[in-house]
Amino acid sequence: MHASVLRYFIEVARCGSVRKASERLHVAASAVNRQILNLEDELGVELFDRLPGGMRLNPAGERLLRHAQETLHGYQVMRTELDALRGERSGHVKLAAMDSCFEDLLPAAVEDFSQIFPAVTYTIISTQPMEVPQLVASGQVDLGITFATRLPAGVVTVALAQLPLGVVMAPGHPLASQASVSLRDCARHPFLRSGTQPVFGPTLSAEYTAFWEAMVPAATCNSTPLLKRLIKAGKGISTFSKIALIEELRRGELVWKPFELPALNRLQVGIVVPNQRTLPQITQNFVGRLARRLTQLEQAAAAT
Known part of the structure; x- marks a missing residue:
């Protein structure tokens, strides 16, 4: 068979x-x-x-x-x-990604790639979005997945998906009936912060950066699974891209609403690689397959 x-x-x-x-x-x-x-x-x-x-x-x-x-x-x-x-079909893939990519995108991508290239080994690092490009630029990893904002020299984006930040809440939350959410709305409710740093700098949105720095969070945690559990339990709201929430949104366990800030609604998730050195062939193959899966995830997010 x-x-x-x-x-x-x-x-x-x-x-x-x-x-x-x-x-x-x-x-x-x-x-x-x-x-x-x-x-x-x-x-x-x-x-x-x-x-x-x-x-x-x-x-x-x-x-x-x-x-x-x-x-x-x-x-x-x-x-x-x-x-x-x-001596073929082997190698080592080194990548860094923001934590939300570990919910669906990366587990599925590595599982599928391992079926075709079982001899490949991996180093996979979860880190803050703003740190991903620096790890690629310094050569500590060969590729990264993060929000595509201002990139350092030596790094280029090879794939993009429209997966912006939005506000995530339980289905019964007062904000769940709104078409979009303002920062003023967020300030009125307990907020669960996904780290000590915002996911981008003030050049993209000074308003969001000011909100992030001024808030007194109900909890700060860099674990996406734990934050999602707290949101489902009604302990607060948070900000996520749909990349971390596809299954929960399909099942109606969580609600995602866009911000009223245009800059945040244009935010994209990208795969970044170095532009001054050639990646090994096996890593290039992985990047190509990962890019296709990112596009599929973008389509799934648009349907939720």
Whole structure:
């Protein structure tokens, strides 16, 4: 059986839903469902119990799942051995990104890339948005993901996505019914700050920088998962790009509203690389695939 078919089957088994599996695989749900049906026809047995709440493996499916996991593991081991013999398809990817990229974008990108290039190793750093370009410029990492504002010399943006900052709150919050939110609105409610520094300098928005410095936050935390949990619990509001919130927005667990500041609404997330040195081929390949996934995430954000 083809490796991609097994991956589809494993993902549906993991998610318990063709739709959820298709979102993780970035493949049309109809294509995933067709592959599952073809697999069941080929084996002559149903692999799932189709329930109102989703799909659950039956005994035949559980047996195939063990086989599929063993097969794909063996395939990856074989690929690694062949890569070592050829001296190709290996290398080390070094990147830095703001914390919100660790919710969906980077885990999915690394997981997918590892399926194709299992011999590649990674160094991945979570840091403040304004520090990412400096790490790229200094050569400590080869690429970064951050808000694309003023960049230092020696760094260039190779991909951009319209994923601006906005205000995030629980669905029942008083600001949730507004079309947009002002800084004055934010000042009236407990605010959860995502770090000790703003995500950009005063040259982009002096008003936002002044608000950030003057506020007395209800909490300051650089952990995106913890902040999202506090927001869901109604402990305050915060500012995030939708890049960190896609699944929560789809499920209606959080609400995102744009700022009334035009400068913030134009803010983009970008992939930055050095422009004075050539990246290794394997890193260039990773950047290309990461850029495509960033575009897909931008499209998903526009639909929420």
